[in-house]
Amino acid sequence: MVLEDCRDDLEWCSRCSMCKFIPMEVISGYDFATVCPSIARYNFHSYSAGGKLNMALAMLDGRIDYTDKLVEMIYQCQICGGCDVSCKYNRDMEPMEALYEFRMKCVGDGQLVPAHMIVIDGLRREDNMMGGSKSQRGDWAKGLDVKDITAEKAEVYFHAGCRYCFDNELWPAARSAVGLLLKAGVDVGITGKEEVCCGGRSYEIGYLGEFTKYAEHNIEMLKVAGVKILVTSCADCYHAFKVLYHKIGKKLDLEVLHITEYLERLLEEGKLKPTKKVPMVVTYHDPCHLGRMGEPWIPWEGVRTKGSGMIFLHEPPKEFRRGTHGVYEPPRNILKSIPGLNFIEMARIRERAWCCGAGGGVIDAFPEFALWTALERVNEARTTEAEAIVTACPWCKRILSDAIKESGDRLQIYDVVEILEQAL
Amino acid sequence: MALNRNAYKALEDIVGADNISEEPAVLDAYALHWGLKAFTGNPFGRRHEAVLLPGSTEDVQVIVKICNQYKVKFKALSTGWGSMNGPGGEGVIQLDLRRMNRIVEINEKAMYAVVEPYVINAQLQAELMKRGLTCNIISAGSNTSALPLTALMGSGPTSNSTSYNNRNILGVEWVLPNGEILRTGSLGSGVGWFCGDGPGPSLRGIMRGYKSPLGGLGVFTKAATKVYHWPGPEVVPVEGASPGYTPKLPDIISAHYITFPSWERFTEAGYKMGESEIALACDKLPPWMLALNLTENAREGIRLFSEIRPQTVDKGISVLVVIGADSQREFDYKEKVLKRITSETGGEYLPLVEEPATRKKLIWHRVRATTGARETFRLMLSQGASFGSCDSWEFAVNEAREGARLKQKYIEKGLLVDDGVDNAWGTLYEHGHMGHMDELYLSDPTDPASKQAAFTLMEETTRACMEKALGCPQTVMGDRGHDLFGPRMNNYHLWVRKFKKALDPNGVSESTNYITVPE
Ligand SMILES: Cc1cc2nc3c(=O)[nH]c(=O)nc-3n(C[C@H](O)[C@H](O)[C@H](O)COP(=O)(O)OP(=O)(O)OC[C@H]3O[C@@H](n4cnc5c(N)ncnc54)[C@H](O)[C@@H]3O)c2cc1C
Numbered sequence: 023m024v025l026e027d028c029r030d031d032l033e034w035c036s037r038c039s040m041c042k043f044i045p046m047e048v049i050s051g052y053d054f055a056t057v058c059p060s061i062a063r064y065n066f067h068s069y070s071a072g073g074k075l076n077m078a079l080a081m082l083d084g085r086i087d088y089t090d091k092l093v094e095m096i097y098q099c100q101i102c103g104g105c106d107v108s109c110k111y112n113r114d115m116e117p118m119e120a121l122y123e124f125r126m127k128c129v130g131d132g133q134l135v136p137a138h139m140i141v142i143d144g145l146r147r148e149d150n151m152m153g154g155s156k157s158q159r160g161d162w163a164k165g166l167d168v169k170d171i172t173a174e175k176a177e178v179y180f181h182a183g184c185r186y187c188f189d190n191e192l193w194p195a196a197r198s199a200v201g202l203l204l205k206a207g208v209d210v211g212i213t214g215k216e217e218v219c220c221g222g223r224s225y226e227i228g229y230l231g232e233f234t235k236y237a238e239h240n241i242e243m244l245k246v247a248g249v250k251i252l253v254t255s256c257a258d259c260y261h262a263f264k265v266l267y268h269k270i271g272k273k274l275d276l277e278v279l280h281i282t283e284y285l286e287r288l289l290e291e292g293k294l295k296p297t298k299k300v301p302m303v304v305t306y307h308d309p310c311h312l313g314r315m316g317e318p319w320i321p322w323e324g325v326r327t328k329g330s331g332m333i334f335l336h337e338p339p340k341e342f343r344r345g346t347h348g349v350y351e352p353p354r355n356i357l358k359s360i361p362g363l364n365f366i367e368m369a370r371i372r373e374r375a376w377c378c379g380a381g382g383g384v385i386d387a388f389p390e391f392a393l394w395t396a397l398e399r400v401n402e403a404r405t406t407e408a409e410a411i412v413t414a415c416p417w418c419k420r421i422l423s424d425a426i427k428e429s430g431d432r433l434q435i436y437d438v439v440e441i442l443e444q445a446l
Numbered sequence: 447m448a449l450n451r452n453a454y455k456a457l458e459d460i461v462g463a464d465n466i467s468e469e470p471a472v473l474d475a476y477a478l479h480w481g482l483k484a485f486t487g488n489p490f491g492r493r494h495e496a497v498l499l500p501g502s503t504e505d506v507q508v509i510v511k512i513c514n515q516y517k518v519k520f521k522a523l524s525t526g527w528g529s530m531n532g533p534g535g536e537g538v539i540q541l542d543l544r545r546m547n548r549i550v551e552i553n554e555k556a557m558y559a560v561v562e563p564y565v566i567n568a569q570l571q572a573e574l575m576k577r578g579l580t581c582n583i584i585s586a587g588s589n590t591s592a593l594p595l596t597a598l599m600g601s602g603p604t605s606n607s608t609s610y611n612n613r614n615i616l617g618v619e620w621v622l623p624n625g626e627i628l629r630t631g632s633l634g635s636g637v638g639w640f641c642g643d644g645p646g647p648s649l650r651g652i653m654r655g656y657k658s659p660l661g662g663l664g665v666f667t668k669a670a671t672k673v674y675h676w677p678g679p680e681v682v683p684v685e686g687a688s689p690g691y692t693p694k695l696p697d698i699i700s701a702h703y704i705t706f707p708s709w710e711r712f713t714e715a716g717y718k719m720g721e722s723e724i725a726l727a728c729d730k731l732p733p734w735m736l737a738l739n740l741t742e743n744a745r746e747g748i749r750l751f752s753e754i755r756p757q758t759v760d761k762g763i764s765v766l767v768v769i770g771a772d773s774q775r776e777f778d779y780k781e782k783v784l785k786r787i788t789s790e791t792g793g794e795y796l797p798l799v800e801e802p803a804t805r806k807k808l809i810w811h812r813v814r815a816t817t818g819a820r821e822t823f824r825l826m827l828s829q830g831a832s833f834g835s836c837d838s839w840e841f842a843v844n845e846a847r848e849g850a851r852l853k854q855k856y857i858e859k860g861l862l863v864d865d866g867v868d869n870a871w872g873t874l875y876e877h878g879h880m881g882h883m884d885e886l887y888l889s890d891p892t893d894p895a896s897k898q899a900a901f902t903l904m905e906e907t908t909r910a911c912m913e914k915a916l917g918c919p920q921t922v923m924g925d926r927g928h929d930l931f932g933p934r935m936n937n938y939h940l941w942v943r944k945f946k947k948a949l950d951p952n953g954v955s956e957s958t959n960y961i962t963v964p965e
Binding site: 095 | 499545
């Protein structure tokens with residue numbers, strides 16, 4: 023696919039501005055009505071999904087050429103998918119696809135964001151997005167009594183992901199995840215320092231070649247290991263393994279589960295029993311890649327064509343991913359299973375959750391914008407009077423922690439697994 | 447023509463470098479408009495010279511003064527959905543008002559709300575509902591500005607009980623094209639926002655008559671809008687995920703989709719409903735739009751349309767009536783009255799809408815106005831509308847009737863989409879005092895014959911307005927239209943030009959879609 027293939031959608035944008043807000047049906051007050059961090063922060067229409075579609079069309083039509091500002095506008099966006107859900111509340115089009123393709127076109131045309139070049143350089147050399155050394159990738163798991171699936175067979179593979187592997191502060195959550203699986207008697211293994219990036223972030227910043235390379239590597243590794251289930255605690259990795267691999271025609275031949283999905287299963291089966299009270303008031307932040315973007319990929323190949331009655335329809339009929347079937351309940355069900363825990367929802371949840379700010383390469387290239395976005399979420403969490411934000415992704419946890427620190431707030435932040443562990 | 451550097455610098459000094467842009471890509475994002483592709487083949491219109499994001503009335507005032515000083519034209523936009531935001535010529539800057547987004551006041555006792563231009567209707571309504579109130583929302587959607595001065599006509603699904611924009615305007619803060627700030631109505635006497643007509647200057651009919659001045663008369667920076675009683679909950683709980691939300695509304699808010707056997711019976715029923723003051727909404731949502739409203743994709747919409755067609759299109763003319771009550775007794779009474787009116791006028795309830803879950807969904811879609819883009823643009827962007835003059839209910843019905851009559855031949859020839867022929871959207875205003883109808887049609891922009899049919903239909907409807915005295919169509923914008931209709935309507939165009947000249951001596955408030963004054 024190339025940007026030109028999105029032309030229909032570029033021309034079909036009606037500039038209704040729905041992409042800037044959560045769906046109108048669920049706006050419950052003046053505050054927290056917006057969904058797109060990019061337009062909320064920078065204000066010009068060009069920052070919204072609609073505006074980016076307009077600019078993409080202008081580019082295809084030869085009306086504009088690249089400038090530093092244009093590239094910046096394209097990348098000052100977390101590709102969080104909020105716009106996509108809100109647009110598709112009413113329309114049968116794919117704004118997110120155009121946003122991805124616009125980035126891929128930038129990369130193809132050599133219009134690169136300097137900070138991303140550094141990250142990609144690191145990826146090529148060290149197989150991770152964090153600038154760490156691959157020899158240290160497995161350090162997070164030191165001392166854990168867990169199988170290495172490059173050496174022995176296991177039923178379940180736990181993929182930690184670049185952020186967990188190289189962000190020491192977050193190690194406890196990854197270790198807890200593995201610990202809980204072991205406690206429930208799951209036959210789980212890791213790949214330690216042999217683990218490589220899922221490639222998802224490179225896809226999001228437009229580097230399709232890198233993404234494909236890592237997808238192929240991981241597919242091969244998993245085939246050799248012969249595992250039946252891939253589990254990850256990282257929402258970005260989950261999205262890559264489950265959605266993006268399928269999207270590029272490389273669907274994994276195993277079950278992909280986010281740790282919250284697997285833990286929910288273990289709770290249902292009675293293999294984990296939360297009995298200890300955790301007397302805390304918490305709210306939950308839906309990671310975009312687990313929530314709205316985590317719904318399964320639906321392959322479709324066809325055209326939008328004029329059918330009978332002059333009406334343009336997708337042929338063959340196309341089923342749209344509208345954010346309806348993301349992973350929303352498992353983390354909530356885990357929290358609700360914990361004795362003494364008081365769980366309160368924020369205003370923007372599930373498919374209309376506000377992004378944490380870290381995604382789409384923003385944390386690397388525009389850290390101030392990432393932090394601004396996270397601060398907005400922290401403010402929203404504060405209105406619930408929760409003592410802690412709970413989330414299910416290391417990228418969210420990292421940037422939200424930074425924002426809490428920055429704001430001087432007393433809010434705490436946990437991963438779902440850390441809360442569950444307290445209750446066992 | 448690039449902006450004079452001194453002018454640019456002066457403007458930048460006001461809003462700051464982050465809030466002004468001449469970047470071609472930014473300008474193109476403001477230049478593209480859905481209407482253009484269908485009509486001209488090119489989705490891009492003329493570029494503005496720059497886009498500015500003023501943050502306050504003071505910013506706007508200084509910008510307007512600079513524009514007067516440097517003879518630069520300006521055009522405001524709120525949410526920018528209107529196809530009338532683009533510049534009509536060179537040398538125009540765009541004022542995107544999205545940083546002016548505060549609800550200034552909600553006065554429950556005097557029943558008004560004061561908003562800045564980038565408060566959207568959904569935000570305002572949600573805050574009002576917490577106080578047992580609601581506002582008029584145009585049927586385009588609650589994603590549009592809550593300022594009652596921007597939308598073309600200002601009519602919406604609940605206008606039967608929430609009136610329309612021109613009548614809802616109370617006090618207004620208005621930066622005139624010469625840079626002066628005028629406060630209208632009671633605001634002009636410093637006694638608050640509660641009245642549009644005084645004590646203080648009214649100017650309501652000049653500021654916006656039945657139509658908005660479409661950017662041609664300066665910038666409205668704050669306005670009070672009248673608000674109305676809402677009989678529903680403070681927050682409508684909505685379960686599920688997009689797009690198939692399930693709103694939880696109490697059973698004493700209900701709706702019926704009623705089809706009447708003829709235009710005459712439909713008209714009669716409208717008057718009766720108005721007189722009895724039973725309806726929260728008397729919303730002529732045509733079957734085509736109903737089907738699109740209730741479905742989650744285009745294909746489903748078309749399927750549902752053919753399913754309900756025999757019960758609606760083939761049987762007559764339909765309307766959605768929403769009943770809201772504060773008590774069971776009131777509700778029972780209103781339901782009884784509606785049943786009586788329906789039976790007296792030969793109407794029939796559509797079973798689909800009698801189904802509770804569908805009914806609740808539909809009520810919430812219409813009260814919150816969530817599906818405007820679904821009902822119009824889901825299938826294609828070449829949607830057009832004609833008629834839409836503001837007059838009596840019977841007059842409005844006659845517009846719809848004539849629209850359907852003129853349209854029919856093109857549908858039969860396969861040149862316009864078969865939307866059931868009568869695809870007029872409309873509403874009663876204020877329990878039957880007045881009414882609105884505009885006839886919608888869909889053409890295929892890729893087919894020259896279909897495009898031509900759409901053009902010809904527009905010409906025919908315009909002619910019908912003149913020859914059959916069916917009012918000034920809502921599509922009349924700019925000199926050509928006003929010069930055509932003015933002489934037939936007490937020469938209103940001459941007055942509008944005089945007002946424009948008096949308020950905008952330097953002609954800087956870009957007014958191609960309003961009216962211009964020859965040098
Ligand atoms: C699908 C669809 C359905 C529609 N249905 C209806 C309907 O039912 N009823 C109805 O009335 N209209 C309807 N319209 C037209 C509607 O009025 C416009 O689309 C309008 O633009 C809505 O957005 P807005 O109010 O934010 O105004 P904008 O699009 O921002 O502006 C509209 C006009 O007002 C001017 N303007 C905006 N803000 C200011 C300001 N603060 N000061 C001075 N001038 C300003 C602009 O220059 C422009 O000319 C419909 C449009 C669409 C696309």
